[in-house]
Amino acid sequence: MSDAGSIPVVETFHSLQGEGHHYGRSAFFIRLAGCNVGCTWCDTKHSWPMANHAKQDVDALALQATQAKDAGAAFVVITGGEPLHHNLQPLTDALDRSCGLPIHLETSGVDQLSGRFDWVTLSPKRHRPPQQALLSRCDELKVVVLDTDDVSFAHAMANDTSTATHLLVQPVWDSETAQELAIHHVKQHPRWRLSLQNHKFLQIR
Numbered sequence: 001m002s003d004a005g006s007i008p009v010v011e012t013f014h015s016l017q018g019e020g021h022h023y024g025r026s027a028f029f030i031r032l033a034g035c036n037v038g039c040t041w042c043d044t045k046h047s048w049p050m051a052n053h054a055k056q057d058v059d060a061l062a063l064q065a066t067q068a069k070d071a072g073a074a075f076v077v078i079t080g081g082e083p084l085h086h087n088l089q090p091l092t093d094a095l096d097r098s099c100g101l102p103i104h105l106e107t108s109g110v111d112q113l114s115g116r117f118d119w120v121t122l123s124p125k126r127h128r129p130p131q132q133a134l135l136s137r138c139d140e141l142k143v144v145v146l147d148t149d150d151v152s153f154a155h156a157m158a159n160d161t162s163t164a165t166h167l168l169v170q171p172v173w174d175s176e177t178a179q180e181l182a183i184h185h186v187k188q189h190p191r192w193r194l195s196l197q198n199h200k201f202l203q204i205r
């Protein structure tokens with residue numbers, strides 16, 4: 001876990017948001033360490049053990065975000081791992097103080113929300129359902145689809161979001177079956193959009 005002024009970080013980088021509602025936009029990413037959600041398809045398993053990743057000072061992270069802003073980043077993305085395993089208030093306070101960019105969060109929603117965010121992307125997992133408060137709060141619901149049960153799960157999750165929430169399904173990378181399921185779902189449900197992991201197609205971070 002994090003203490004007040006530091007938090008374990010896997011990596012920081014300035015790239016394009018590769019997926020979801022804001023895909024294709026310039027963003028500065030802070031990937032936090034630690035996740036106990038255990039998704040079988042996870043593509044960031046190296047982030048799971050918190051102890052493998054050094055803590056960084058939140059003000060130093062905010063300084064990096066400010067430098068990325070000067071280089072063109074439009075917003076900051078706090079991702080993981082599962083970022084909400086940590087109290088994110090000190091980090092978002094530091095970003096608010098010195099960076100001033102909108103702050104986005106990508107979370108599975110298994111923990112309570114902490115910190116202040118301009119945009120919350122909730123990517124709930126069937127085997128670890130999210131906190132109800134995050135379903136009500138999220139700006140974007142992005143459900144990863146591997147099989148038909150995930151499509152049913154997407155519907156159930158959407159029922160608990162607000163009418164303003166953007167709804168997206170994202171097929172598991174490299175699965176034709178998942179792609180077909182996601183495309184079929186979007187064709188039949190006009191509120192839903194397809195999310196693709198464009199950064200993987202482009203071979204960028």
Ligand code: SF4
Nearest residue numbers: 035037038039042081
């Ligand atoms: Fe991986 Fe995210 Fe699932 Fe954690 S919640 S196991 S980081 S996909």
